[in-house]
Amino acid sequence: MNVSTIEDIKKLRDETGASPVKIKKALEEGGGDFEKAKALLNAWGAVKAGEKGERETHDGMIDFYIHPNAKSGVLLEIRCETDFVAKSPEFKNLAHEICLQIVALMPETVETLLIQPWVKDGTKTVKNLIEEATAKIGEKIEVKQFSRFEI
Numbered sequence: 265m266n267v268s269t270i271e272d273i274k275k276l277r278d279e280t281g282a283s284p285v286k287i288k289k290a291l292e293e294g295g296g297d298f299e300k301a302k303a304l305l306n307a308w309g310a311v312k313a314g315e316k317g318e319r320e321t322h323d324g325m326i327d328f329y330i331h332p333n334a335k336s337g338v339l340l341e342i343r344c345e346t347d348f349v350a351k352s353p354e355f356k357n358l359a360h361e362i363c364l365q366i367v368a369l370m371p372e373t374v375e376t377l378l379i380q381p382w383v384k385d386g387t388k389t390v391k392n393l394i395e396e397a398t399a400k401i402g403e404k405i406e407v408k409q410f411s412r413f414e415i
Contacts (some may be wrong), residue, residue, distance in 0.1 A: 272298060279320040280305045280400070306396065319404040323350045329363035338366045345403040358397045358405070365390055366412055374407050 276287045276298070282305045294300030321343030330337040342359045349355050365382065371377035378391040388396075398405050 265288065272301075276301060276305065280396070319345060321345055321404055321406050321408075323347045324408070325350050325356070325359060327356070327359035327363055329367055331367055336367050336412070338363045338410055338412050339409045340366065341408040342405065343408050344382055344401070344405050349403045352384070354397065355405070356399055358394070360385065361365055361393065362390065362407060362410075370412060374409065377407065377410070379397075 272291060273284050273287050276282065276290070279286060280287070280302065282290070286305065287301065290301035290304040291298075294304055323346055324341065324343035327340045327342065328338060329340075340359060340363050342355075342362065344350050344355060361382075361384070362377070365371075365380065366377065368383045369380050371380055378389065378394070380390050382388045382390055382393050394405050394407070
């Protein structure tokens with residue numbers, strides 16, 4: 265019995281960035297249940313991110329965000345393994361999302377930032393967001409430091 269459809273695979277690919285082969289496997293293991301398959305893919309992503317934990321991040325970027333009221337802003341150092349990934353739209357988007365998080369919830373340390381619920385989806389932490397990006401991009405990603413400014 266084929267439990268996965270092309271539409272399911274495409275939708276999960278758009279949401280998770282996982283390979284079609286992994287998506288099909290997750291749908292099969294989840295008995296065709298879309299949410300179970302998504303949970304499996306997220307769990308596998310966390311495992312993949314953990315496997316990259318010993319790698320060194322020699323590249324990355326400095327990103328910033330200034331709130332439209334010009335009363336608060338963030339300067340963020342986020343690292344990855346290669347220049348290729350540092351220039352990718354996925355990495356830049358992750359950096360922007362983390363800047364928004366810092367402005368909104370005002371963490372004082374990187375450790376505090378990582379355990380905060382993500383402002384756009386309270387079922388995930390910022391650490392989960394980074395793990396998902398690591399699984400999708402294929403490189404270790406880490407927030408090195410940030411500074412938040414407020415008037």
